[in-house]
Amino acid sequence: MITAYILVLTQVGRSADVAAAIRTVPGVESSDDVTGPYDVIVRARADDINELGRLVVARIQAIDGIDR
Numbered sequence: 001m002i003t004a005y006i007l008v009l010t011q012v013g014r015s016a017d018v019a020a021a022i023r024t025v026p027g028v029e030s031s032d033d034v035t036g037p038y039d040v041i042v043r044a045r046a047d048d049i050n051e052l053g054r055l056v057v058a059r060i061q062a063i064d065g066i067d068r
Helices: 015-023 049-060
Strands: 002-008 028-033 040-046
Touching: 002 049, 015 028, 015 040, 040 049
Parallel strands: none
Antiparallel strands: 002 040, 028 040
């Protein structure tokens, strides 16, 4: 099992909505909007790096309001 912290940039004014949407993704342990160069920090767990990649690419990046 691996744990990763994922830093997310959102569209202006969307960080709280994006953080809430990310919390619904399986494998995500926490998702919080923050101040600074990034808008949301996500803590996720997966069995291996490939599963983590699928989590990030297929689910998190598809959420409306995410820039990067």
